[in-house]
Amino acid sequence: MSTHHDQTTGSSFTALTRQVHDLGLMRRRYAYYWTRLVGAVVAMAVWVLTVVWIGDSWWQLVPAAVLAVLMTQIAFLGHDAAHRQMFRSGRMNDWVSLVVANLLVGISYGWWQSKHTRHHGNPNKVGYDPDIAPGALAFTPEQAQRSEQPLVRWLVAHQGWYFFPLLLLEGLSLHWEGIHRVAGRRRVDRRWVELAFLTTRLAGLPVLLLLVMSPVKVVAVLAVQLALFGLYMGLSFAPNHIGMPLVAPGLKLDFLNRQVLMSRNISGGRWMSVLLGGLNHQTEHHLFPSMARPHLRRVQPLVVAYCAAEGVRYTQTTLWTAYRDVISHLNSVGLKDNDPFLCPLVASRRALQVTGVTSLPPG
Incomplete structure (x- = not known):
């Protein structure tokens, strides 16, 4: 130019x-964000009480779906805090992000912040934006040519149709990426805080469920919650940039x-x-x-x-x-x-x- x-x-x-x-x-909109942060904690407490009250019943699948929506809405708050939208203090925003992302949602704030910062710097730029990096989907013609196997080529040619069903696994992927980052060898700020929060959240939910229902129902509840959480997150973020022009590396x-x-x-x-x-x-x-x-x-x-x-x-x-x-x-x-x-x-x-x-x- x-x-x-x-x-x-x-x-x-x-x-x-x-x-x-x-x-x-x-x-800053302090009243707006404090209301939502307190509301998130209250909503989580009400959800726990509801699960305990329902007990060992297949009706637990209903609060499982509610939790998926609640987790996504809380994740949006983590996104805002990570962008320094809530408070003037960067440290305050960081700690809110850690509590919201790691302790409440079960996603590594450090992993997400690193990835999202690179995305904002070069949205849809090949080789720079991690959101269009090679993975389960091909975002560029070059990525689509990675395999010579007929079945893989057919799947890639029709990937738009299985993109949304694939989002049912996104929740599991988000949790795994957080664990992998925090437990890995790469440098992580506040590693032990992130690890403690993630462990509390990811282990605490199954333990709570096992205290009030049978293992079979626990598996069903976790499956529904994870699938719908991933779907909702994917449906929220997918329209932002997918389908918009890509930027060549140079x-x-x-x-x-x-x-x-x-x-x-x-x-x-x-x-x-x-x-x-x-x-x-x-x-x-x-x-x-x-x-x-x-x-x-x-x-x-x-x-x-x-x-x-x-x-x-x-x-x-x-x-x-x-x-x-x-x-x-x-x-x-x-x-x-x-x-x-x-x-x-x-x-x-x-x-x-x-x-x-x-x-x-x-x-």
């Missing part, structure tokens, strides 16, 4: 940032284009914000990652107007359209009949406009 454009964009984005600060949109973009072009917002208003924990305002979150969740919807009109003035594509769809795009994108990559990359030639020009895609107003 030209130096002139970088300077212009940087200058105007500084003006937008100043406007955001002047409107008080970067101020392509350099300025901050605005790097964060906006690869992010997708979900329309639906406040109820969607509750359902997705504020992740529906993905573009605003990437531009202002330390902004408190309630302010994201308020800053959206400013960001939409700013992107329109800069000629930068702003994407917002319904949730169902986003899921359809996720399935279509993954299948297209698997079939290698679609170029998912942001065109370097287009990226080198000022507008970076894509035919048929326009800036959308707030939902």
Whole structure:
């Protein structure tokens, strides 16, 4: 991109940032977050009492499903704290994240923070964003060509259809990644705190269940909770970037284009914000990652107007359209009949406009 454009964009984005600060949109929302943190603890206590009250019954599958939803909503709070949205003190945010992620949800805060920080620095950039690293799914045509086995190639070609069923295993994967990171040889800040919290959470839940129901029911409850937790987490995070353009390793973009072009917002208003924990305002979150969740919807009109003035594509769809795009994108990559990359030639020009895609107003 030209130096002139970088300077212009940087200058105007500084003006937008100043406007955001002047409107008080970067101020902390202590009452909002304290209410939710206390509410999370109370909800967990009520859940435990409910499980004890129900006793040895197959009705325990109902609170198992409730726990999956509760764990995901609490995980959203951990995400906010990790982004320094709750408190001015970094140390306070860290400890809240440790308690929320490790002790309540059972995910390693250190592992997640490292991974998520790299994602925010280079969303959808091949070789830099761990969220599109090779794994159970292929996110690039090169990844789709990893195996010559016909069965594997067929599965990759249809990966969009089994992506959502695969999310049923995501909860188990999140717990395992946390244990693997904390118990491994790599350097981990507060290793013993993380290990103690994870052990308490991951061992404490089965012990509690065994005290009130038969082992068979315990297995069933844990299976339902883990499956639905993983599904809910995956359904919340998948629309953010999957199906948006990928960035080639050698392509350099300025901050605005790097964060906006690869992010997708979900329309639906406040109820969607509750359902997705504020992740529906993905573009605003990437531009202002330390902004408190309630302010994201308020800053959206400013960001939409700013992107329109800069000629930068702003994407917002319904949730169902986003899921359809996720399935279509993954299948297209698997079939290698679609170029998912942001065109370097287009990226080198000022507008970076894509035919048929326009800036959308707030939902």
